[in-house]
Amino acid sequence: MEHVQGRFAFRLRSGALLVALLFGAARPSSAGEVALPSPDNPTQRSRETSEIRFWQLSLRPPVAEALAREFEKRNPGTRISVETLSWENGFEKLVLAIASHREPDVFELGSTWIPSMRSSLALAPLDALDARVGGELLLREPGRGAAGTDAMPWLLGTRVLFVNRALLRSAGIAHPPRTTEELFQACGALRRKHPSMPCIGLAAADPYAPWQHLFSFAWTADPGFIGPTVGVEDLRAGALLQAARVYERLRPVVRADRPAALDRDFLEGRVAMVISGAWLPLVIRDSGQQLDYEAAAIPALPGGRSHAFGGGEYLVLSRRTALRTESERFIEFLLERETLERVTREQPGLLPARRGVAAPPSLDPRTLAARQVMQRELETAATPPPDPNWAAAEQTFSAIADRILLRGSTAEEALAAAQAPLRRIERRTASGRRLSTRNILVFLELGAAVLLAVMAGGMYARRDRLHAAARVPWLAFFAALYAIPALYLVIVSFASTDLLAMDATYAGLRNYRELALDPAFLRAIVITLLFVIASVPATLALALVTAYGVRALSRVGRVCEALVYLPPILPVVVTATIVAALFAGGGLVDSLLAAVSLPVPEPSWLVNERAALAAVVVHAVWTSFGYYALLFAAALAAIPPNVREAALLDGARPWLRFRSIDWPAIRPVVLLVLLLHTVRSLQVFPEIVVMTSGGPLGATTTVVYYLYEEAFRRFDFGRAAAVATLLMVAIGLLSIPMLMRARKEV
């Protein structure tokens, strides 16, 4: 799942988060504590209407609507309002809804997130429903907590091995490898036949996919190797080590890249085997290519048998719903065989969680066969542990694969490196004095009052009442949108909070202390500074050159000029996707470099630890220099043409003309742009989400990306607030001298 959002969307969301928290905190409750969700605290809204709110991601809106109407027909008096969330930011939206007690009655939840939601008491028990229909369902484990069932499997996913049969046959291999030994042999044979072709594509440089591939191998040896929590006594023993050794041994013939790139390579016959999911057969079918392929179980370790990765989308019920019976009935309806057959007929890429659902009739035999392999694998698939910390641990497990495949570490080294971060994740349990939200509010109000008093006092001292009165709206605006949230942020940074549970305990300087000791955070600072140092001067220099170039352009050139100004006004998601495509393995950038005999990063730019940040820098420069060029060109155009001509007549050479005429005229603009762009670059985020997800191995995890992960992956809002506070202070310190300088200049 890609988490894509514009820079503003992120800001907006941070703001919304604050509002949500404030709102949650302001709810009346007897003890002044956070109102914990409880079954007997139904929301007013739901009681008045009998409308079930359903949030989902998997179904296309018309399909979801059709199901809702069907349910309404069968259950008069109940209305279903469907909202389709996007994969890009649906999860964040859900988190915010839960934090502000505004979540829907029924919602779809990825299996990875169930433990976090469960631990925050957001989910209602579904034991009765499970007893009725659970026997028919696959992969029930993730839906079962210590207290019983609270999530019903709905649409599942797994990972299997796809093999290019033509390539395998050309190397004299008759069937897909069933064991890792056969896999090594197959790769050996392929290498002899096609020396430059990678044998197998394995996911890397992504937070989610690499561990799924790695674990799929490990589970063949021991489906229970990881126990109920993320902590593994010693990673350097057992199934994970065996799987890591397979990776180590395969490394010379592996194509390591992000999953989408692997799928594309497989489709185009550039890699013989790839691990992928249910979408790939449809991608191959829709590409119109007659690829001769076959799906098979993940090759098993010696003595083991296939237990593929299992996960997927589950249906859950809000603990706060007022329409429990109706909602349960709706979930049951969504799990009915006819419903699921209808769903897969419309969207054949989805794998229903229910046994015995007829396959979509429209599928060709090859796609159908691949689908059957996946359905069979789901019967024995293993799932990640039901630990609320799992979401935070995923990345660490993915990094094991990245270390071996991208950095060339040995299996033992990669596993050892994962041990410390896992221990840090385990240690993260809230402790300390309870900081009630009422206290937060009191702090907040006090702070705001002091701030307003200081400002009002300052204005009163001016003895200009009208002037002061005229400023009140601005002051209120400033307070509401900037001062109070900023103050709140600072207060929260001293608390240990779980975003989902709305639970805050006073933690003193713990967040800051932990940040100071967290190598990942320190690395994020270094990476952010590297990014700023690399991108800001380059952007400004290119902008200046462009500003001059544009002045010299003919009328035809003026049309081309638009191309320079286009990237800054395009959404970052669009530009980042374009740049990611240019930098993809074998993409345009690689071809250009190869054409002039320059080295091309291996395996590809965005997956190479040294090169990924460079690609992000290129994106940053490309998307911003045009805007600044426009500002510089405007400043240059403000110089009277006669002044330049006088300098020409005075015999001044270009450098002297630039130094004494152009530079003094544009210097204030350059200084301002330097400040603005540095501040902006310190907050680089959405392009990182799109291009690298902070990877590979954290090589592009900047401060704001780190903040995002703390808030929305680990739900540690206290620590995220501490990061934000530090960033705020840093930007403030940076701005003061630069603004003073700029003011003097202007």
Next chain:
Amino acid sequence: MNGHGLVLQGVSFRYDATAPPVLDDIHFEVRRGELLAVVGASGSGKSSLLRLIAGLARPSSGTISFAGRVLNELEPGDRGVGMAFQDYALYPHLSVAENLMFPLRARGVGRLPALERAAEVARLLHIAELMHRKPRELSGGQRQRVALGRLLVRSPEISLFDEPLSNLDASLRRELRLEIRSLHQQSGWTTLYVTHDATEATALGERVLVLHRGRVVQIGSPRELREDPRHREVIALLSVEPMNFTRAAELPRAWFAFESLDTASLTNATELAIPAHSIGIASGAGSSIEATYLGGDEANPERSVVRVASGAHWTIQSAGDTVTGASIRIAPVRPADAWAFNEDGTRAGTVRLQVA
């Protein structure tokens, strides 16, 4: 025309091949040490002429040379040309001293000698006390003095003035005009001085060049031009006496004594320039034309302005106390010569006006 001064031969200029020429086949010479004033209405190509000489624009054809050396291919900085602009074109971010030093510094003169030279020029132009100011802290007159100083500092062989005094008030204009004249005399510059103000042109120029629609219509001393104008534009721009321009056909035949010009050339198309002093309020009704009295002439209490039937404004001899708006009749009140011009503006001859 192959002297040692600034020589333009067949110079034309157009912005692109399809556009009408801004300057068309210009020939003239500015003698060494001479100050030639160029006068013309706006759009006549005066500024373009200077830009071609300065090298800020390239002629479409023709050659520009100085002292026998062709300038066409030289960069502006290598032509030995200095220029003073109407908007002064001072370097806004440099102090007065730095502005004055700039041309020297650009040519590699050391800081100290440059400063000495700048101080010297500043004293000469009475701006020595302004040396540390920035241009925006100066008045218009001070700015133009700095601009003159910048010109003087490098003493170019050719100096070009592009309406340098237009933005200044009348008294300052006179003062600086004198200053420029004395600078020109002291320095021995070969000077081209562009203006739209005929008074300025005749006051400064040893010779005056009249430019009209991109062509040189006449070049000569102010006196030559006044006494022997070859073109309607010359008399329109340079005449001290206000002239009334009109078609001959619009006037009664009785106004003219035909012995001076054959009737054939006094066609309907011919335009006349009638001096204001020869027209006044008619005593009788015969051979006069109708006009509306508009009031006294601001520039000259002896003259009044009227509107004639064609809608044109005429300047006439003032007479008595006529009420503004009153209908009057006007006619020649004393014999005088009127210039007659052909359709294309060239002179056809003179016509004698008689008191009817």
